[in-house]
Amino acid sequence: MTRRLVLDVDTGTDDAVAIMFAALHPELELLGVTTVNGNVPVTNTTDNTLRVLDWIGRSDIPVYRGLSRPLARNGSPGPRHYERDGKADPHGLALDIPEPHSSAAGTGAVEFLVETLRTVTDPLTLVAVGPLSNIATALAIDPGLTESVAELVIMGGGHAVGNVTASAEFNIWGDPEAAAVVFSAGFERLTLVPLDATHRALISRASVDALGALGTPAGTACARFIGKRIEAYTAMLPGTDAAPVHDVVCTACLVRPELITTEHIPVRVETTSPLTIGRTVMDRRPHTPDEPTAHVAFDADAALLTELLLETFG
Numbered sequence: 323m324t325r326r327l328v329l330d331v332d333t334g335t336d337d338a339v340a341i342m343f344a345a346l347h348p349e350l351e352l353l354g355v356t357t358v359n360g361n362v363p364v365t366n367t368t369d370n371t372l373r374v375l376d377w378i379g380r381s382d383i384p385v386y387r388g389l390s391r392p393l394a395r396n397g398s399p400g401p402r403h404y405e406r407d408g409k410a411d412p413h414g415l416a417l418d419i420p421e422p423h424s425s426a427a428g429t430g431a432v433e434f435l436v437e438t439l440r441t442v443t444d445p446l447t448l449v450a451v452g453p454l455s456n457i458a459t460a461l462a463i464d465p466g467l468t469e470s471v472a473e474l475v476i477m478g479g480g481h482a483v484g485n486v487t488a489s490a491e492f493n494i495w496g497d498p499e500a501a502a503v504v505f506s507a508g509f510e511r512l513t514l515v516p517l518d519a520t521h522r523a524l525i526s527r528a529s530v531d532a533l534g535a536l537g538t539p540a541g542t543a544c545a546r547f548i549g550k551r552i553e554a555y556t557a558m559l560p561g562t563d564a565a566p567v568h569d570v571v572c573t574a575c576l577v578r579p580e581l582i583t584t585e586h587i588p589v590r591v592e593t594t595s596p597l598t599i600g601r602t603v604m605d606r607r608p609h610t611p612d613e614p615t616a617h618v619a620f621d622a623d624a625a626l627l628t629e630l631l632l633e634t635f636g
Contacts, residue, residue, distance in 0.1 A: 323349075324348070324349055324350060324351045325349060325350055325351065325447055325576055325577075326351045326353055326444070326446050326447065327344060327350060327351070327352060327353065327446060327447040327448065327449055327573075327576065328352075328353050328354050328355075328356065328435070328438065328446060328447075328448050328449070329341060329344050329352060329354075329355045329356070329449045329451070329573070330355075330356045330357075330358060330388070330431070330435075330448070330449065330450040330451065330452060330454075330456055330457060331355060331356070331357055331358070331367065331371060331451055331452050331569070332357065332358050332359065332360025332361045332362070332364075332367045332451070332452030332453060332493075332496075333357065333361070333366075333367045333368075333370035333371045333374065333417070333452075334361035334362065334367075334370070334414075334417075335417070335547040335548070335550055335551055335567075336451075336547075336551070336566075336567045336568045336569040336570060337361070337367075337370075337371075337451055337452065337569045338370065338374045338417055338543065338547050339544055339547055339548065339567050339569065339570040339631075340449075340451055340569035340570040340572060340573045341355060341371065341374045341375065342374060342378055342540045342543065342544065342634075342635065343570050343573045343574055343630075343631070343634055343635075344449070344573045345375060345378060345380040345383055346378060346380070346540055346634055346635065347573075347577055347634045349576075349577045350573070350576060350577065352380075352383050353383075353438070353446070354383065354384045354385070354386060354434060354438070355371050355375070355383060355384070355385050355386070356385075356386045356388050356431035356434060356435060356456050357371050357385065357386070357387055357388050357426075357431060357452075358388040358389055358431065358452045358453055358455050358456050359388075359389060359390050359391055359392070359453065359455065359496075360452040360453045360492075360493065360496055361452070361492075362415050363390065364387060364388060364389065364390045365390075366415050366416060367452070368385060368387045368426050369416065369421075369422060370416065370417045371385050372385055372422035372424050372425070372426065373416075373417050373419050373420065373421065373422045374417065374419070374543070375422075375424070376420070376422045376423055376424055377419045377420065377539050377540075377543055378539050378540050378543070379539070381423070381424040384427045384434075385424075385426045385427060386426060386427050386429055386430060386431040386433075386434040387426045387427075387430060387431060388430065388431030388432065388455065388456040389431070389432070389455040389456055389459060391455075392453065392455055392496065392497035392499065392500060393455050393458050393459060393497055393499050393500040393503070394499040394500075395497070395499070398495070398496050398497075399495060399498065399599050399600060400486075400487075400495075414550075417547070418546055418547075418550070419543055419546075431456045432456055432459045432460050432463070435456060435457065435460040435467070436460050436463050436464055436467065439460070439464075439467040439470040439471065440464065440467070440470070442470050444472075445469075445470050445471055445472035445510075446470065446471060446472060447471070447472055447473050447474075447475065447576060448471050448473070448474045448475070449474075449475045449476075449572050449573060449576070450474065450475070450476050450477070450478075450504075451476075451477040451478075451493070451568070451569035451572055452493055452496070453493050453494075453496035453497040453500060453501075454476070454478075454493070454494075454497055454500040454501045454503075454504045455497045455500045457474075457500070457504050458497070458499070458500035458501075458503040458504050459500075461503060461504065461507050462503070465507065468507050468508050468509045468510070469510075471509055471510065472510065472511070473509075473510070473511040473512075473513060474504075474509045474511070474512045474513070475513045475515065475572045475575070475576070476493075476504070476512065476513070476514050476515065476572070477493060477515050477516075477520070477568050477569050477571065477572045478491055478493035478494045478501065478514065478515075478516065478602070479491050479493075479494050479514055479516040479517070479589070479591075479601075479602030479604070479618075480516045480517035480518055480602065481516060481518050481602070481604045481606070481618075481620070482518055483516070483517035483518050483521055484517070484601075485517060486600070487598075487599075487600065489592075489597065489598040489599075489600070489601040490592075490598070490599065490600030490601050490602075491516060491517050491600070491602070494591060494600045494601075494602055495599065495600030496600075498591055498592065498593045498599055498600045499593055501591045501600075501602075502590070502591040502593050505589055505590065505591055505615060505616065506590075506615075511617065512615065512616045512617065513575075513582075513584065513616065513617045513618075513619070514589060514602070514616045514617070514618045514619065515568075515571050515572050515575070515582060515619045515622075516602065516604075516618065516619065516620075517566075517568070518619070518620050518621075519571065519582055519583075519619035519620055519621055519622040520566045520567075520568040520571050520622065521566050522621050522622045522624065523566065523567075523571055523581075523622035523623065523624045523627045524564035524565060524566055524624055525548050525551075525552075525564060525565060525566075525567050525624070525627070525628060525631070526563060526564040526628075527549075527552055527563045527564065529548075529628045529631070529632075530545045530548050530549050530552065531545070532632060533545040533548070533631060533632065533635060534546075536632070536635055536636045538635055538636060540634075540635040541635040541636060544631060544635055547567075548565065548567055551565040551566075551567065552564060552565045567627075570627070570631070571619075571622055571627065574627055574630045574631075575619075577630070578626060578630060580623070580626070581622055581623050581626050581627060581630070582619035582621065582622050582623075583619060583620060583621040583622070584617040584618055584619045584620070585606065585617070585618050585620060586614040586616070586617050586618075587604055587605055587606055587610070587614050587615075587616065587618055588604075588605040588610055588612035588613060588614055588615050588616075589602055589603065589604050589605070589615050589616040589618060590602075590603045590605075590615075591603070604618055
């Protein structure tokens with residue numbers, strides 16, 4: 323049996339690997355990809371998504387352009403990489419593969435999400451690996467959409483690890499109000515894959531070489547994208563010879579749930595404190611008075627992730 327899913331992305335390098343995995347794995351049926359403002363502006367995230375699907379021969383999968391700004395703010399809580407220094411982060415505004423020949427659908431991402439979830443006969447899996455603006459907006463239109471989602475898998479947050487600030491991970495920080503809406507919406511099952519888990523599933527340079535040696539379009543692109551990630555991590559942490567590929571953990575765990583190890587705990591999002599805005603507050607206390615809201619991954623299997631990438635992209 324295949325698992326039907328919709329993927330919501332802000333496509334940079336790790337989103338690209340997640341898209342290729344979802345589009346190519348035989349146990350997954352990717353119904354559509356929605357894009358959102360995040361790593362780079364939504365014009366670029368949409369262009370990058372189309373590039374990826376065209377490159378691997380899956381231009382039959384529709385792409386829907388989403389929101390160009392956060393749910394309740396004119397912009398992110400602070401400047402993003404390319405807004406700060408005039409250029410994008412080390413992964414670039416445009417992915418290093420040919421420009422797309424296909425185009426985004428005429429329907430917008432939020433409209434697609436609402437109509438798809440209103441009309442689906444069997445609950446779908448929804449995987450969100452960027453800021454949660456599209457999903458929160460769809461829920462504002464129809465809160466009952468949660469009933470059509472068998473599982474929502476989110477890449478975001480961190481307990482002991484932050485990246486964009488000392489307290490926050492980028493996807494949640496990029497639209498904290500949207501994240502707060504989504505975490506409190508009452509999804510039947512919400513799985514959160516934070517930095518704590520993705521930093522446990524590093525892909526090594528040797529694995530990048532093996533992916534490139536596959537000779538397939540996906541293997542070649544995957545090696546190129548992860549290679550750039552390793553270069554960026556090496557620049558920040560000399561001696562590093564591996565990097566996390568955060569978003570693909572969320573698509574890979576759909577076919578191999580044992581890839582991640584989770585705890586069912588309460589999670590809330592900070593939306594007001596200047597120091598900790600965007601922080602995912604994960605209550606791991608055994609005596610917490612609050613009901614659990616998310617299955618949070620605190621570990622991931624690097625060897626299994628590498629094996630899945632090689633199998634799928636080969």
